Amino acid sequence: MKILANDGISDLGKELLENAGYTVITDKVNQEDLAAFIQTNEVPILLVRSATTARKDLIDQCPSLKLIGRGGVGMDNIDVAYARDKGLKVINTPASSSQSVAELVMGQLFSISRFLNDSFKNISISDFSVLKKNYAKGVELRGKTIGIIGFGRIGQSLASYALGAGMDVIAVDQFTNTIGVLVPIGTNQQVPVAITPTNDLNSVLSKMDYISIHVPKQADGSAVLGAKEFELMKKGVRIVNAARGGVIDEKELINALNSGKVAFAGLDVFENEPNPNTELLNHPKIACTPHIGAATVEAQDRIGSELAELIIKEFGKQN
Numbered sequence: 001m002k003i004l005a006n007d008g009i010s011d012l013g014k015e016l017l018e019n020a021g022y023t024v025i026t027d028k029v030n031q032e033d034l035a036a037f038i039q040t041n042e043v044p045i046l047l048v049r050s051a052t053t054a055r056k057d058l059i060d061q062c063p064s065l066k067l068i069g070r071g072g073v074g075m076d077n078i079d080v081a082y083a084r085d086k087g088l089k090v091i092n093t094p095a096s097s098s099q100s101v102a103e104l105v106m107g108q109l110f111s112i113s114r115f116l117n118d119s120f121k122n123i124s125i126s127d128f129s130v131l132k133k134n135y136a137k138g139v140e141l142r143g144k145t146i147g148i149i150g151f152g153r154i155g156q157s158l159a160s161y162a163l164g165a166g167m168d169v170i171a172v173d174q175f176t177n178t179i180g181v182l183v184p185i186g187t188n189q190q191v192p193v194a195i196t197p198t199n200d201l202n203s204v205l206s207k208m209d210y211i212s213i214h215v216p217k218q219a220d221g222s223a224v225l226g227a228k229e230f231e232l233m234k235k236g237v238r239i240v241n242a243a244r245g246g247v248i249d250e251k252e253l254i255n256a257l258n259s260g261k262v263a264f265a266g267l268d269v270f271e272n273e274p275n276p277n278t279e280l281l282n283h284p285k286i287a288c289t290p291h292i293g294a295a296t297v298e299a300q301d302r303i304g305s306e307l308a309e310l311i312i313k314e315f316g317k318q319n
């Protein structure tokens, strides 16, 4: 059985599938050639990450397809309901990348507190003493409050890192049941910390020194942080978005950075990827990464082996 892993798959995932008798194709096929490739090669299994889309037209054009697998969480690049209506199985690997996204956010938080992104870019081309002066007013994470909006898998994982860094955590979610967050101390000990999310975002926005948002793309496409919410934030807040482009209103973010309301932002995700608004990419108070939240060796191995397991469970061994 052929599997087209169009956005790649880890060596471990590929090996598990090949050992079970599957043929895994990892040559990237351009989006516009994808339907023809799948038809010509009678591919029953398409695996994607965030780059390849599997929309209604592709599903209609590819009767050979039996399963679409998304390595990772967000399935907004797949017409899931339509595919399932057509009898296709659609799977993803929701938990496998939580820790890697949380670690990227910690990296962003440290970076936007100490001008790291700017320093890395400019150290070899600018005057050392000028840069030293420019970066003199860094701030520390320990002792600060981080608001985590969206307290699911990634939000909770981030909370464990933030607590470990000595931050207070305010969690915001539509679900308000108390969560026991485990904070690892070394590799053999864990300290449980109980956190009860609030569902009243507006009442807590002014208490946050940092905000990290971890909600999925909203069903109606609306921004969770827009003009009204920026208004309620503490002056000088620092914000990270490693969830989805559009959950923060990008235009309002630029306005808030330019007015000084927001001190700095870190973005891993953008509207209109892979061609984001260049004003965001070039803004002196935004540190950008190109949607690499899940891009760690460990997460890719977890994703690959989970996909392999799910596929083998569905179609059995082929040898």
Ligand SMILES: NC(=O)c1ccc[n+]([C@@H]2O[C@H](COP(=O)([O-])OP(=O)(O)OC[C@H]3O[C@@H](n4cnc5c(N)ncnc54)[C@H](O)[C@@H]3O)[C@@H](O)[C@H]2O)c1
Residues within 6 Å of the ligand: 072, 073, 074, 094, 097, 098, 101, 149, 150, 151, 152, 153, 154, 155, 172, 173, 174, 175, 214, 215, 216, 217, 224, 242, 243, 244, 268, 269, 291, 292, 293, 294, 295
């Ligand atoms: N940057 C990356 O590479 C990367 C990687 C993986 C996931 N993601 C994104 O991160 C998102 C979160 O992933 P997760 O695994 O934590 O999902 P999750 O489903 O476990 O958690 C999302 C949480 O957000 C809450 N929520 C939804 N809308 C809300 C709102 N308007 N206000 C408050 N809370 C709200 C939900 O109740 C849920 O608890 C994904 O949907 C995906 O878009 C990004």
